[in-house]
Amino acid sequence: xxxxxxxxxxxxxGEAAEAVDGRVPVTVLTGxxxxxxxxxxxxxxTEEHGMRIAVIENEFGEVGIDDALVLDAEEEIFxxxxxxICCTVRGDLIRILGALMRRREKFDRILIETTGLAxxxxxxxxxxxDDEIASQLRLDAIVTLVDAAHVVQHLDEEKPEGVENEAVExxxxxxxxxxxxxxxxxxxxxxxxxxxxxVINTPVQILRTQHANVALHQVLDVGAFDLDRVLKDDPAxxxxxEHQHDTTVTSVGIELDGELDEDRLNAWLGHLxxxxxxxIFRSKGILAIAGAPKQYVFQGVHMLLDGEFGRDWREGEQxxxxxxxxxxxxxxxxxxxxxxxxxATAGAAA
Amino acid sequence: MSVTAPxxxxxxAWEIRIDDAPVALSARxxxxxxxxxxxxxxxxxxxxxxxxxxxxxxxxxxxxELAPDARHLAVTGPLGYALWRRDxxxxxxxxxxxxxxxxxxxxxxxxxVASGRRALVLDADGAELxRTEPAxxxxxxxxxxxxxxxxAVAAYGAVCCHERHTEKxxxxxxxxxxxxxLAVAPTGRWICSGNQDASIHIWRTRDASELTMSGYPExxxxxxxxxxxxxxxxxxxxxxxxxxxxxxxxxxxxxxxLRCHETITALAWRPxxxxxxxxxxxxxxxxxxxxxxxxxxxxxxxxxxxDGDGSAVAAxxxxxxxxxxxxxxxxxxxxxxxxxxxxx
Numbered sequence: 001x002x003x004x005x006x007x008x009x010x011x012x013x014g015e016a017a018e019a020v021d022g023r024v025p026v027t028v029l030t031g032x033x034x035x036x037x038x039x040x041x042x043x044x045x046t047e048e049h050g051m052r053i054a055v056i057e058n059e060f061g062e063v064g065i066d067d068a069l070v071l072d073a074e075e076e077i078f079x080x081x082x083x084x085i086c087c088t089v090r091g092d093l094i095r096i097l098g099a100l101m102r103r104r105e106k107f108d109r110i111l112i113e114t115t116g117l118a119x120x121x122x123x124x125x126x127x128x129x130d131d132e133i134a135s136q137l138r139l140d141a142i143v144t145l146v147d148a149a150h151v152v153q154h155l156d157e158e159k160p161e162g163v164e165n166e167a168v169e170x171x172x173x174x175x176x177x178x179x180x181x182x183x184x185x186x187x188x189x190x191x192x193x194x195x196x197x198x199v200i201n202t203p204v205q206i207l208r209t210q211h212a213n214v215a216l217h218q219v220l221d222v223g224a225f226d227l228d229r230v231l232k233d234d235p236a237x238x239x240x241x242e243h244q245h246d247t248t249v250t251s252v253g254i255e256l257d258g259e260l261d262e263d264r265l266n267a268w269l270g271h272l273x274x275x276x277x278x279x280i281f282r283s284k285g286i287l288a289i290a291g292a293p294k295q296y297v298f299q300g301v302h303m304l305l306d307g308e309f310g311r312d313w314r315e316g317e318q319x320x321x322x323x324x325x326x327x328x329x330x331x332x333x334x335x336x337x338x339x340x341x342x343x344a345t346a347g348a349a350a
Numbered sequence: 351m352s353v354t355a356p357x358x359x360x361x362x363a364w365e366i367r368i369d370d371a372p373v374a375l376s377a378r379x380x381x382x383x384x385x386x387x388x389x390x391x392x393x394x395x396x397x398x399x400x401x402x403x404x405x406x407x408x409x410x411x412x413x414x415e416l417a418p419d420a421r422h423l424a425v426t427g428p429l430g431y432a433l434w435r436r437d438x439x440x441x442x443x444x445x446x447x448x449x450x451x452x453x454x455x456x457x458x459x460x461x462x463v464a465s466g467r468r469a470l471v472l473d474a475d476g477a478e479l480x481r482t483e484p485a486x487x488x489x490x491x492x493x494x495x496x497x498x499x500x501x502a503v504a505a506y507g508a509v510c511c512h513e514r515h516t517e518k519x520x521x522x523x524x525x526x527x528x529x530x531x532l533a534v535a536p537t538g539r540w541i542c543s544g545n546q547d548a549s550i551h552i553w554r555t556r557d558a559s560e561l562t563m564s565g566y567p568e569x570x571x572x573x574x575x576x577x578x579x580x581x582x583x584x585x586x587x588x589x590x591x592x593x594x595x596x597x598x599x600x601x602x603x604x605x606x607x608l609r610c611h612e613t614i615t616a617l618a619w620r621p622x623x624x625x626x627x628x629x630x631x632x633x634x635x636x637x638x639x640x641x642x643x644x645x646x647x648x649x650x651x652x653x654x655x656x657d658g659d660g661s662a663v664a665a666x667x668x669x670x671x672x673x674x675x676x677x678x679x680x681x682x683x684x685x686x687x688x689x690x691x692x693x694x
Binding site for chain 2: 079
């Protein structure tokens with residue numbers, strides 16, 4: 001009878017295997033020159049963490065680690081021929097990641113370093129738009145390093161009409177902001193920088209540090225694009241921030257109880273992303289769909305949206321919808337109104 | 351009941367293992383060459399699998415091509431390229447640091463290699479004969495036309511055709527999007543590119559008229575014309591699609607669909623046998639097809655399936671009509687005898 005004792009274990013192992021994502025995690029590390037990015041990169045490559053990391057770097061020759069698998073990438077932004085104006089991908093990354101995956105037994109994870117001038121959207125969109133990449137790799141998080149002493153100056157930099165402020169964009173896209181060099185500024189400056197970051201990207205987790213000395217698990221195992229973990233580790237999800245600066249890039253968080261009409265939600269979200277997708281950098285949410293026993297979780301980059309049903313709503317749990325948009329010129333009132341109209345109960349009133 | 355396996359299994363002529371994950375195969379004359387992801391290249395005798403030469407390309411390999419006369423070899427990779435000469439085993443390595451995605455021999459004396467955003471045309475010993483101006487992106491694929499006088503270069507936004515006398519293209523075939531694979535019909539009538547946006551774009555060379563075959567579920571990164579130039583095989587879906595390019599071409603037609611693999615990883619037409627195609631999948635299966643049988647829109651079943659022991663097929667090549675070489679990710683390179691010219 002001892003043979004049967006293994007049966008329950010086998011079941012558990014089976015369930016565990018189902019939960020484990022076998023894809024190779026990819027971290028995007030971005031930040032301006034002087035933010036401490038190279039210091040962090042070198043730490044990640046030299047520290048004893050038992051992980052083998054392949055690095056794709058944009059600034060050639062920065063990392064000089066023997067035996068490290070380091071590949072050089074020159075930014076090649078490709079438009080997709082699908083009529084979607086903001087659907088750009090990074091051709092260089094598709095090419096390099098494709099070649100790397102043929103050597104996948106050589107490393108456990110991939111780190112993509114981009115320059116402070118790179119647009120994060122095509123980088124993130126590459127993981128949505130290329131099936132081969134999406135099936136073998138998962139974007140873990142976009143980590144943005146900022147220099148506490150200089151970031152405000154970058155954020156305030158006046159750009160000509162139609163030109164993006166890259167510092168703003170990089171913070172808007174970030175899942176983690178590593179606020180580096182806090183030893184070089186006083187507490188008031190740190191508070192100001194954090195407030196500025198929060199206006200742009202309300203849910204982002206900010207990690208204060210010096211000499212890029214951040215705990216690696218806080219930047220390497222984030223699961224920010226993992227639908228199971230959407231919003232889970234974002235305590236500041238709906239924290240209202242004071243609008244003390246005239247910024248065009250902000251976050252709009254919406255929290256609303258009740259069940260949503262699926263058709264109206266699809267119509268609203270579809271229309272919103274089609275018409276405003278260029279300005280909506282990132283979106284994520286957990287929603288209660290009428291008639292569905294499970295939470296619907298989604299996250300998106302510009303017009304691209306990835307969603308699926310997550311865990312069951314618990315017995316007696318408040319059916320609370322939570323979503324956040326980070327973008328340019330967001331109209332909070334219109335978003336709130338549009339979303340409220342998706343409530344199943346709103347149909348009767350209309 | 352098995353619908354596919356004929357009574358007799360194909361005999362394995364030889365099998366070797368390389369200490370690298372194969373990425374590309376080439377077969378010409380009496381030689382077979384295999385290149386691995388880490389840059390190991392082995393040149394083998396096609397009949398026996400005996401090693402005839404070896405070299406290493408630092409930084410890894412992406413493509414390997416034997417010259418038509420089997421006297422020279424070019425291997426390309428993420429950090430450069432290398433040439434090998436059969437007579438004395440002499441190897442010339444160029445670590446340029448530039449991404450070199452593909453090589454294509456015009457004849458035994460001239461080879462084009464992609465090098466970053468340019469294509470370089472070299473003599474068989476590696477001396478540069480001419481080069482193209484930089485394309486809009488890193489060059490993704492190359493093909494010779496007009497008996498080696500014109501070179502087609504695929505990159506982002508266009509396929510550009512170059513000739514020796516000028517760095518600038520002599521003809522540009524623009525199409526927005528990233529062209530991942532290039533195939534030129536041996537008749538010279540058609541240029542086809544497989545695209546990141548899940549389509550095949552086609553130009554008729556006579557008048558540059560265009561056609562797009564869209565609706566693929568995935569990007570199209572493998573295209574292959576058979577030696578007649580009448581048939582084009584493509585990936586981009588779980589099914590291999592086979593388009594009829596005879597007569598007026600594929601306008602208004604539907605392809606034949608070959609269903610066997612989940613993900614296609616290799617395609618190779620059998621030389622000297624009309625319509626015989628080999629395809630490989632990431633589950634390790636190799637399928638052999640009468641790919642042009644039936645009517646357009648037919649869904650075909652393999653004439654034969656070869657079990658790859660579960661290791662993904664990395665590349666396929668025919669060393670003449672009677673020997674099919676398969677390379678698997680686990681390092682195995684295997685040759686099957688295919689005795690009948692008419693059957694598979």
